Amino acid sequence: MNEDAKKTLLRFIPHGLYVITTGAGDSAHGFTATWMTQASFKPPLVAIGVRRDSHAFTTIAANGSFIVNFVGKNDRAICEKFFQPPKSENQHFGNYAFSPAPVTGGPALTDALAWLECKVTDIVDRGDHAVVVGEVVGANIIKAGDPLVLADTPWKYGG
Ligand SMILES: Cc1cc2nc3c(=O)[nH]c(=O)nc-3n(C[C@H](O)[C@H](O)[C@H](O)COP(=O)(O)O)c2cc1C
16 A cells, blocks of 8 residues: 555545543543544434543443534634643533533533534444444534634644
8 A cells, every 4th residue: 555645645534623522520531533523314423533542432431422522713722722631620621611411411611612412322443543433412502603623723633
C-alpha cells in the first residue's frame, strides 16, 4: 500500500469536533473527539472511534452511554481543555459545568452548542480505537451557532 496516499486520504475525510462525555457525578469523564458519524436513520445511530487504552473507553463501556457535546466555532478553548481531560468535581470539569441529561443521566456540558444523548448498542473491538455504536435517545440545542469542525483548526487526528 502507498502509505502516504493512505494517510492523505484518511485526513481528507471531513470531521467535526466534539467533547464526548460519559459517567456521572465525580466519576464523570470527558475527552475531545473527532471520529464521530451518523450510522443509521432508523434507529438513529452514531458511531465513534475511541482509543482502546483510554480512560474514555473504559468509562463508556462501563456506563453503556455517552453524550456528544457539539462545540461552537468560537469555543475552541473547550476542546483544548479536554485534550487532557479535567477531573470531575461538583458537576464541573474544571471551569466547565455539566448537568445530567434526562434519559441517561450523562454529563451534558452547559457551554456546549448542543448535545446528543446516546445509549451504547455495540462495540467493535478490533483496532487501537474501538468503534462504539450508540443509539441517539435524546437531543438538545442550547444556543444558535455553527459547530466547530476539524478543518477550522490546525489540529490533525487521522491518517
Ligand atoms: C484533534 C484531536 C482529536 C481527537 N479525537 C479523538 C477521537 O476521535 N477518539 C479518541 O479516542 N481520542 C481522540 N483524541 C485524543 C483524546 O482527546 C485523548 O486521548 C484524551 O486524552 C482521552 O484520553 P483519556 O480518556 O485516557 O484521558 C483526539 C485528540 C485530538 C488532539
